[in-house]
Amino acid sequence: MTAPDRTEPALAVAGLAVARGGIVILRGVSFAVARGEAVVLRGPNGIGKTSLLRTIAGLAPPAAGTIAAPADGFAYAGHLDGMKGTLTVAENLTLWARVFRAGGIAPALQAMNLDALARRPAASLSAGQRRRLGLARLLVTGRPVWLLDEPTVSLDEASVALFAAVLARHLAQGGAALAASHADLGLPGLRTIDLTPHRATAAAAAADGRDAGEFG
Amino acid sequence: MSALLLRDLRLAVRAGGGFGLAAAFFLALVTLVAFGTGPEGGLLGRIAPGILWVGALLSCLLSLDRIFALDWEDGALDLLATSPLPLEGVAAVKALAHWLTTGLPLVAAAPLFGLLLHLPGPAHAWLVLSLLAGTPALSAIGAFGAALTVGLRRGGLLLSLLVLPLYIPTLVFGTETVRRAAEGAAPATPFLLLAGITLGAVAVLPFATAAALRAALR
Numbered sequence: 221m222t223a224p225d226r227t228e229p230a231l232a233v234a235g236l237a238v239a240r241g242g243i244v245i246l247r248g249v250s251f252a253v254a255r256g257e258a259v260v261l262r263g264p265n266g267i268g269k270t271s272l273l274r275t276i277a278g279l280a281p282p283a284a285g286t287i288a289a290p291a292d293g294f295a296y297a298g299h300l301d302g303m304k305g306t307l308t309v310a311e312n313l314t315l316w317a318r319v320f321r322a323g324g325i326a327p328a329l330q331a332m333n334l335d336a337l338a339r340r341p342a343a344s345l346s347a348g349q350r351r352r353l354g355l356a357r358l359l360v361t362g363r364p365v366w367l368l369d370e371p372t373v374s375l376d377e378a379s380v381a382l383f384a385a386v387l388a389r390h391l392a393q394g395g396a397a398l399a400a401s402h403a404d405l406g407l408p409g410l411r412t413i414d415l416t417p418h419r420a421t422a423a424a425a426a427a428d429g430r431d432a433g434e435f436g
Numbered sequence: 437m438s439a440l441l442l443r444d445l446r447l448a449v450r451a452g453g454g455f456g457l458a459a460a461f462f463l464a465l466v467t468l469v470a471f472g473t474g475p476e477g478g479l480l481g482r483i484a485p486g487i488l489w490v491g492a493l494l495s496c497l498l499s500l501d502r503i504f505a506l507d508w509e510d511g512a513l514d515l516l517a518t519s520p521l522p523l524e525g526v527a528a529v530k531a532l533a534h535w536l537t538t539g540l541p542l543v544a545a546a547p548l549f550g551l552l553l554h555l556p557g558p559a560h561a562w563l564v565l566s567l568l569a570g571t572p573a574l575s576a577i578g579a580f581g582a583a584l585t586v587g588l589r590r591g592g593l594l595l596s597l598l599v600l601p602l603y604i605p606t607l608v609f610g611t612e613t614v615r616r617a618a619e620g621a622a623p624a625t626p627f628l629l630l631a632g633i634t635l636g637a638v639a640v641l642p643f644a645t646a647a648a649l650r651a652a653l654r
Contacts, residue, residue: 315439320520
């Protein structure tokens with residue numbers, strides 16, 4: 221990555237509509253993420269944070285609107301880590317390092333404190349250790365924009381701090397991140413975007429009625 | 437690409453990967469048929485080409501649903517779809533890995549199975565050749581079926597129903613090659629058609645597989 225250029229955004233979304241299962245759930249989402257910036261998406265369960273991230277990552281086509289980003293800019297990390305239990309930690313990471321052709325795994329292992337676990341099969345890791353492995357994968361992709369879906373789930377406090385340091389370093393190098401998270405990512409002063417006003421109306425009316433019933 | 441192939445082969449030979457299961461199933465099937473039809477060698481030898489090819493088809497079918505389902509369940513398919521690898525390449529590599537772990541062992545074990553079924557001597561070489569030329573099509577077609585059913589729970593039966601009709605041309609020409617060789621006729625024509633089906637399937641189906649995967653990932 222080159223020196224941070226803060227004039228051009230790393231990711232710009234305009235008038236985006238997001239569909240899940242053929243039904244538009246978010247409408248008119250517009251925002252930009254500058255280089256060196258991390259933005260947190262907030263909103264109640266089911267509003268479409270994951271669907272928005274998957275749409276931006278290119279896994280689903282947008283129902284409307286545009287997504288502007290550098291080609292091959294994204295590294296997507298979803299709920300699931302995609303790691304194989306019968307392969308060791310190092311073997312798992314090596315696959316992704318070779319797929320993304322972005323250098324070795326040693327810095328990533330070290331950054332997420334996985335050195336001691338490198339030769340263990342991934343199946344023997346705890347949920348938090350597995351999550352750390354999943355996040356270490358982001359580092360071997362070499363991609364500038366990280367799309368994170370609940371990145372700190374099942375991490376303990378020390379690991380959250382570890383990830384916050386990794387994320388801060390990524391931002392300092394001119395990277396960017398868009399995270400859907402209910403938890404605190406451990407970095408102060410992150411901009412948050414609330415998706416609630418963008419809920420698509422037809423479905424929203426029904427969903428609001430149900431929500432009111434559930435919570436009322 | 438080679439990293440992905442290496443990973444799939446490694447997964448296949450590690451615990452629970454199922455390497456060699458197809459060949460073991462093939463052996464069980466062939467043995468059962470031999471017991472079921474009785475000790476008359478002439479009859480067994482006549483039906484051997486058909487039995488061997490049907491056996492290869494069914495053995496291949498066994499492991500099809502694993503091609504994409506495991507990567508789907510643990511999220512690796514999402515990550516592969518957002519990686520620099522073209523999804524068509526991923527589909528082709530997955531089919532190749534399936535063939536190397538399922539089809540190739542069948543090809544290697546085929547002469548032994550031919551012996552068990554009293555297949556006439558000269559047909560053995562053509563049995564091996566026809567399986568070598570035909571089984572890649574089984575993996576390519578199977579990967580397409582696996583991609584179509586990847587998001588479905590208990591998609592295995594549906595996968596079989598989708599894929600088996602598509603296996604018929606391969607079965608017809610594969611069996612015909614071995615039958616002609618067994619009867620001393622020239623097996624070249626059905627063999628060339630068999631090879632043609634494989635080349636067509638391998639060239640076209642990765643694109644269809646990738647399209648099905650994209651639809652499933654939405």
